[in-house]
Amino acid sequence: MSVKIGPAGVPLSCKGRTIVEGMDDIISLGLETMEVQTVRMVAPNHFEQYWQAGVLANKTDFEMNLHGPYYSELLGNRVERNRSLTKVEAAMQAAKTINARHLTLHVGHYGEMSRGAEANGRAATVFSGVVDRIHEIWNDDEDEYPVFPWLKEGTPSKIGVETSGRQELWGTLEEVLEVVNHVEGTIPVLNLAHIHARGHGRLRTSEDYGELFDQVRETIGTKTFYCHFSGVDHRGGNASHYTQIKKSDLNFEPLAEFIVEDGGWLDITLISDSPLLEHDAMFMLQQIERSKHRQLEQKAREDRRRILAAQQNISPEELAEREKAESEKRETEDKESLEEMKVEPEKAVEVAEDAKETVEVEEKTAEKSTEKSTEKTAAKADDKVENNDDLFASDVDEDLF
Numbered sequence: 001m002s003v004k005i006g007p008a009g010v011p012l013s014c015k016g017r018t019i020v021e022g023m024d025d026i027i028s029l030g031l032e033t034m035e036v037q038t039v040r041m042v043a044p045n046h047f048e049q050y051w052q053a054g055v056l057a058n059k060t061d062f063e064m065n066l067h068g069p070y071y072s073e074l075l076g077n078r079v080e081r082n083r084s085l086t087k088v089e090a091a092m093q094a095a096k097t098i099n100a101r102h103l104t105l106h107v108g109h110y111g112e113m114s115r116g117a118e119a120n121g122r123a124a125t126v127f128s129g130v131v132d133r134i135h136e137i138w139n140d141d142e143d144e145y146p147v148f149p150w151l152k153e154g155t156p157s158k159i160g161v162e163t164s165g166r167q168e169l170w171g172t173l174e175e176v177l178e179v180v181n182h183v184e185g186t187i188p189v190l191n192l193a194h195i196h197a198r199g200h201g202r203l204r205t206s207e208d209y210g211e212l213f214d215q216v217r218e219t220i221g222t223k224t225f226y227c228h229f230s231g232v233d234h235r236g237g238n239a240s241h242y243t244q245i246k247k248s249d250l251n252f253e254p255l256a257e258f259i260v261e262d263g264g265w266l267d268i269t270l271i272s273d274s275p276l277l278e279h280d281a282m283f284m285l286q287q288i289e290r291s292k293h294r295q296l297e298q299k300a301r302e303d304r305r306r307i308l309a310a311q312q313n314i315s316p317e318e319l320a321e322r323e324k325a326e327s328e329k330r331e332t333e334d335k336e337s338l339e340e341m342k343v344e345p346e347k348a349v350e351v352a353e354d355a356k357e358t359v360e361v362e363e364k365t366a367e368k369s370t371e372k373s374t375e376k377t378a379a380k381a382d383d384k385v386e387n388n389d390d391l392f393a394s395d396v397d398e399d400l401f
Contacts, residue, residue: 002267003259004063005285006033007277008228019046019053019098023062031281033063035271036098039070042090050097051148057099058150063269065226066091066100066157072108074126075119075170081126084108092134095157099150102226102269104160104189105130107170119170123161124179130159131185159186160226165194165239172198173212177219188216190227193242193273196250197234203250206258213258213266223265229255229284230273244276245283252287260291 010022011029019036026034036053057064068091073080088105095103105127113119138156161180164171173188173195180186195212196203203209217223231248233240245252259266274280302316309319 001259001264003288004032004269005272005281005288006031006035006063006270007272007281008035008067009037009277011278012276013278019049020056023053023056026278027060027062029278029282030285031278033065033269033271035065035067035102035104036094036100037067038091038094039067042087042094047094047097050094054098054148054150058148064098064100065102065104065269065271066095066098068092068103068105070106072106073111074107075109075111075113075122077111080111085126085130088130089133092130092137092157095134096137096151097148099148099154100157102160102187102189103134103157104162104226106162106164109168110170113170115170120175120178123170123175124182127159127161127179127183127186131183134159134185156185158226160189161186162189162228163191163194163198165191165197165232165234167198167237173215177216181220187222187224187226188220190216190225191273192227192255193230193232193248193250194228194239197232197239198237200237201234201249204254206254206261209255209258210262213263223267225266225268226271227268228271228273230275230280242273242275244274245280252284253291256284256287256291259288260295 006026010017010019011025014022014025016022019034023034026032036050053064056062069084069087072084072087074084075081076084091103091105094100107123107126110119113122134156138151138154161176162171163173163176171194173190176188180188190212192203203212213225216225229245229252230250231243231245232250233243233248259268270281270284272278272281272284305319305323306316309316312319
């Protein structure tokens with residue numbers, strides 16, 4: 001199994017914003033690939049960066065890839081098609097310069113073409129011409145590139161046909177696989193966010209990913225995959241825009257589980273299309289490492305079970321059944337304990353209510369006794385006052401001098 005992960009473009013954290021500096025940052029993050037973006041046009045002033053990136057990639061075995069024009073009309077009329085192919089030509093020149101392993105292209109709208117054999121046939125014809133052209137560019141004997149040894153010793157870029165995420169665009173998984181199956185030198189670019197959106201949220205479990213990769217392998221017989229991944233906002237079978245992975249219903253963890261547990265035959269490159277670029281690329285790498293760790297833990301438990309079973313002279317399956325029974329027994333005991341804990345608070349409430357009533361009765365009794373004692377005290381005080389009145393009265397009548 002081989003897994004390479006990287007961002008679609010220069011990392012957001014890169015201060016220099018050049019391709020070479022972006023490669024340095026990607027390598028320092030522990031990532032292994034990058035996709036240069038030329039989705040709108042190939043800027044001539046970028047070619048100095050391109051050849052520097054190509055030399056660095058060739059020396060370090062860093063996998064460079066390139067995304068061609070996003071807005072294509074390869075199924076349009078002659079004018080529209082030629083305009084798109086002019087952009088593709090510039091992208092192929094850039095791919096040659098940076099030693100791109102994959103050049104990803106879109107087909108665009110169906111236009112006036114009917115879906116099915118007609119549109120697929122036209123797309124296959126266009127991509128057959130693109131493959132022939134990339135070989136001509138790579139193997140031009142008249143040009144000498146002493147600093148570009150990969151043009152003589154390496155192989156041309158693979159032309160990637162990307163799946164689309166909207167119903168009005170050519171590029172269902174089946175359409176892409178049919179064209180790739182008929183045009184040598186092309187590969188399917190599985191944009192998993194697009195496949196998920198166009199399939200109304202079809203990628204949810206590791207089994208869903210397994211079915212997808214098995215379908216591709218059985219159709220075109222490949223074990224090498226080039227994929228894009230990000231979160232996606234979608235509705236009605238159409239992708240609206242990319243989102244960060246954690247804010248989407250397209251989760252990466254099931255894919256990581258499939259890659260680690262059942263994808264030993266895979267040679268896969270994963271490009272992060274997320275708005276967070278290298279941050280979500282690192283998140284994908286982290287999820288794969290966690291899946292590997294869980295797999296190792298599972299293997300350790302199985303090894304331990306085999307050892308214990310051998311010591312007890314029973315089969316590992318029988319020991320597993322015993323452990324399962326003990327686990328179920330513990331769960332039952334825990335549930336009973338929880339039920340008892342639920343009953344005890346109810347009793348505590350009853351006791352508290354009885355205590356409250358007792359306190360209220362005692363308070364009322366105390367109030368009554370207080371009232372009686374107050375009345376007695378007041379009566380005694382009145383008697384004293386009367387006696388004092390008599391005393392003062394007698395004193396007044398006496399002649400003291």
